Amino acid sequence: MHDDWRANLVESPEEVxxxxxxxxxxxxxxxxTEKQSGQPAFYVAAALQRAGVEILPVPVYYPEVTEILGARVARRVADVPGPIDIVDVFRRSEDVPAHLDDLLAAKPKCVWLQSGIRNDQVAETLARAGIRVVQDRCLMVEHRIALAGG
Known part of the structure; x- marks a missing residue:
């Protein structure tokens, strides 16, 4: 019964x-960072924060930055204190595997690859580890629809 990991690959709009x-x-x-506020990797997080979601910033660049959106920066997902509901990933599909060990160590409930991002090998590895995976969807859009009762 080891095929049940596939249930962690979330595709249905209702589950998403x-x-x-x-x-x-x-x-x-x-x-x-705020300096790139016109980019999805900033404004999606800002919109979620305005909707009442706690944002835990894990930038890949900007080593000098210690806070984004008023929250303390962590350099690795595994360094974020406390439980994580979703890791929202803003990395190119080919850059996602470099974060796999960090994501596995962090043990979030879900890893969410943003619109345009898909890596089936990473998704399978995470799913087999019991982590739910959403690929190629915008968390901001899905959150808005969900809150609107969609």
Missing amino acids: RAIARAAKRVAVLGIK
Whole structure:
């Protein structure tokens, strides 16, 4: 019965929205700073924060930055204190595998690859580890639909 890991690959709109709706603490891997506020890797997190979600910033660049959106920066997802509902990933599909060990160590409930991001090998590894995976969806959009009762 080892095929049950496939249930962790979340595809149905209802399940996707249920995950988005339930998220209270979201680590944003690859978050940009206020200086890049026009980019999705910043404004998606800002919109979620305005909607009441706690944002845990994990930038890949900007070594000098210690706070984003008023929250303390962690350099690795595994360094974020406390439980994580979703790790929202803003990295190119080919850059995602470099974060796999960190994601596995962090043990979030869900790893969410943003719109345009898909890596089936990483998704399978995470799913087999008991972590739910959403690929190629925008968390901000799905969260809005979920809150609107969609």
